[in-house]
């Protein structure tokens with residue numbers, strides 16, 4: 403054998419070892435007139451933890467359904483690890499936690515996770531899956547008699563059971579209380595640290611910011627932003643500078659360099675600025691930096707700027 407096979411570009415035989423974990427190639431999916439996913443073009447590298455954000459109805463769940471092979475794209479293609487989603491799922495490379503799914507009656511949590519693990523070629527030990535999901539104490543409880551948050555954690559254990567390379571989580575913390583959320587993210591990070599790829603959708607921007615290396619924003623089935631949380635914040639503009647008003651008017655403050663908008667709240671002013679250095683320097687020149695606070699604009703502002711609500715369609719004009 404020569405060394406050429408490892409030195410050259412990937413061949414069909416080696417491509418599956420180097421291919422991205424997830425690859426959308428112009429994928430489209432419509433329901434009637436609704437374009438739920440509209441030409442999605444995207445790669446997720448192996449080992450990335452990626453948050454998928456978007457308003458209600460933006461196309462997140464449909465993108466996840468395409469990715470898992472639950473429905474075929476109308477056009478374009480989706481691949482996982484260089485193979486079809488069906489193949490990757492069959493090979494046990496994918497674990498998913500979806501929003502729906504009815505509890506199986508009369509089965510205990512331990513029995514369910516053991517059953518699921520048994521269907522995979524190289525599963526995770528059941529005790530570890532239960533431990534990571536924070537439900538070791540529920541192993542003997544019936545799955546159809548659990549609370550919403552407990553059921554959500556059972557779903558997480560089921561997603562982990564096959565020891566997948568790719569974990570797909572559709573709004574994983576939707577039913578969890580604060581403590582359960584915290585332990586969920588700890589487990590997810592522990593799992594991601596092993597080099598697994600994680601894709602999760604969420605409406606909690608703070609969770610995306612805290613737990614994802616990369617944030618994707620979809621709007622009306624299209625990818626409208628892709629970057630680190632910091633990059634998205636910067637792209638949407640700016641920083642928040644807060645000061646004591648000290649007799650100055652909003653009109654005067656709005657003339658300072660970089661300032662896009664000013665909001666007054668009692669004795670405090672919030673300046674939204676594209677150039678916090680220039681704004682603060684100018685404030686210092688005016689001797690107006692009492693109670694100064696400077697912070698990056700929060701991610702939710704970036705999100706709102708990136709996904710404006712759909713315009714209400716204008717009433718149709720009657721033809722005369």
Ligand SMILES: Nc1ncnc2c1ncn2[C@@H]1O[C@H](COP(=O)(O)OP(=O)(O)OP(=O)(O)O)[C@@H](O)[C@H]1O
Nearest residue numbers: 433436437438456457458459460461462463464465
């Ligand atoms: N099975 C279906 N039949 C008809 N329309 C559908 C179906 N599934 C989704 N849609 C529509 O496709 C669009 C995208 O829906 P999708 O569920 O993918 O959005 P989402 O971003 O996951 O929303 P949410 O945050 O509310 O869960 C929406 O307009 C939705 O009404």
